[in-house]
Amino acid sequence: MSGFSTRAVHGPPPADSRREQHGDLRPPVHDTVSFAFASAREIADAFSGRKPAHSYSRITNPTVEEFERRVQALAGGRGVVALASGMAAISTVIMALGGAGSNIVAGRSLFGNTISLLAQTLRPWGLEARFVDMTDRDAVAAAIDQDTRALFLESVSNPQLEVCDLAALAELAHGRGVPLILDNTATTFYLCRAGELGADIELVSSTKYISGGGSSVGGLIIDHGRFDWSRSPRLAAFAKSFGPFALLVALRREISRNIGACLAPHNAYLQTLGLETLALRVDKSCVNAQALAEFLQGQSAVRRVVYPGLASHPDHELARRQFNGRFGGILTFELADRDSCFAFLDKLRLICRATNINDNKTLAIHPASTIFTEFSPEEREKMGVSEGMVRISAGIEDFADLRDDIAQALS
Incomplete structure (x- = not known):
């Protein structure tokens, strides 16, 4: 195979x-913690590594x-x-x-x-x-x-x-x-x-x-x-x-x-x-992320879209070579400020406001106030995490539904 x-x-x-x-x-x-052995010699061999065997589930x-x-x-x-x-x-x-x-x-x-x-x-x-x-x-x-x-x-x-x-x-x-x-x-x-x-x-x-x-x-x-x-x-x-x-x-x-x-x-x-379904889900996620990135580029409220699948990305060709012609399921875009990001997120009806990436569901967060909240504004700026950044993790839903949800939230 x-x-x-x-x-x-x-x-x-x-x-x-x-x-x-x-x-x-x-x-x-x-679902067991430990494993029984037929003799003291066998369990001793297992613990010493002389014989491969499961002895305790914290180890194997x-x-x-x-x-x-x-x-x-x-x-x-x-x-x-x-x-x-x-x-x-x-x-x-x-x-x-x-x-x-x-x-x-x-x-x-x-x-x-x-x-x-x-x-x-x-x-x-x-x-x-x-x-x-x-x-x-x-x-x-x-x-x-x-x-x-x-x-x-x-x-x-x-x-x-x-x-x-x-x-x-x-x-x-x-x-x-x-x-x-x-x-x-x-x-x-x-x-x-x-x-x-x-x-x-x-x-x-x-x-x-x-x-x-x-x-x-x-x-x-x-x-x-x-x-x-x-x-x-x-x-x-x-x-x-x-x-x-x-x-x-x-x-x-x-x-x-x-x-x-x-x-x-x-x-x-x-x-x-x-x-078992990894390849199917990754492919669909990548297709949705590419389509969303291209859609967001045409929205007047969006200042910038970052996705390796866009020709405007500085690492576009490198990503194409390294990732077998796909570009992952994550994209970001810039709005005017934090308040604009919060307003956008609050208006979403289908896309979930939740952390995590690469779920089957499409997820959206404001990174500066969530996964980077412990860092100072100056530290976040050095890391490239702005107050106007929204992160989208594209799921495997129908693209038209994702597009329409983002469009109404941006309107």
């Missing part, structure tokens, strides 16, 4: 022959494992670790690579909570975050030094919708001996083949496109097997024992295990179902 949707629907061959006992078309949900669970296997079949890579949220995936990876006295070079246009994690939550623990313009190769190169542990960016920044040259940044990072971490939430592994573009670690908030109808929270860490983990001081000891599997073993046996941000089995089941 080679087609994306075929693999998404059918998945890889079952890892456990017991699943075939009743001819199940869906994997079962293992059969339903979560099935979800991870299906993601790996679609995204590629050496292995996948599924966690409780996208932010859990980010924080777990940073803790696996960084530490006191080291630094992470990150894009200046990251999602607000990611910036808060790097700049505020982890700062007291001695980790420095260096925020740079990822479209400026010289600035990125200047920020990397002997204490840099990773280069971190998003495939499409949210909500600025900046697109960076991933292959060029991967080449730069590898030349300096550091891994490239790509948050691929906005495009997923369906549109953006992160490993093929040079990313070493791919992160995805499976809360978004993968869960589908905003049914469940989750996050993914995908190790694409490109980086020599013996070059990472934090993982060097693991690399001596486990070679190319060092990161995955460190996550399972130490970092994610000790942090405890495990994905619930029921959420893993819901997101396994979401994978």
Whole structure:
């Protein structure tokens, strides 16, 4: 099976022959905390890693494992670790690579909570975050030094919708001996083949496109097997024992295990179902976003529309090459001021006033007063988040209904 949707629907061959006992078309949900063993020797072997087995659902669970296997079949890579949220995936990876006295070079246009994690939550623990313009190769190169542990960016920044040259940044990072971490939430592994573009670690908030109808929270860490983990001081000891599997073993046996941000089995089941229709929903979302962006360009109240699918976007051609001719489901537009944005949002009848992105429903928010509210006006200005910005996450409804709702709200 080679087609994306075929693999998404059918998945890889079952890892456990017991699943075939009743001819199940869906994997079962293992809502259990612990697992019984036939002998003390068997449980000892499981805890020591001598024998692969599930011992405690905070570490591994059969339903979560099935979800991870299906993601790996679609995204590629050496292995996948599924966690409780996208932010859990980010924080777990940073803790696996960084530490006191080291630094992470990150894009200046990251999602607000990611910036808060790097700049505020982890700062007291001695980790420095260096925020740079990822479209400026010289600035990125200047920020990397002997204490840099990773280069971190998003495939499409949210909500600025900046697109960076991933292959060029991967080449730069590898030349300096550091891994490239790509948050691929906005495009997923369906549109953006992160490993093929040079990313070493791919992160995805499976809360978004993968869960589908905003049914469940989750996050993914995908190790694409490109980086020599013996070059990472934090993982060097693991690399001596486990070679190319060092990161995955460190996550399972130490970092994610000790942090405890495990994905619930029921959420893993819901997101396994979401994978089956991922391509269909992403395609429709992208089509709607493109049509909405083009429609908004013709509205007199709208000062500017930002969407990578528009020829006016500075990264339009780069996005076309990197994302397989699609441009994601998020767009922004500028109105006169905050009051104009609030008036527009309050008049919407169909489109939901709600945070989250890549739901089946179209969602709209005012980023400055919501997901960036903890930052000062000056900080928001530097991040490119204006008082007049409205963010639209296009869903899969009929375009005419979305267009008409926006038109009446702008009138």
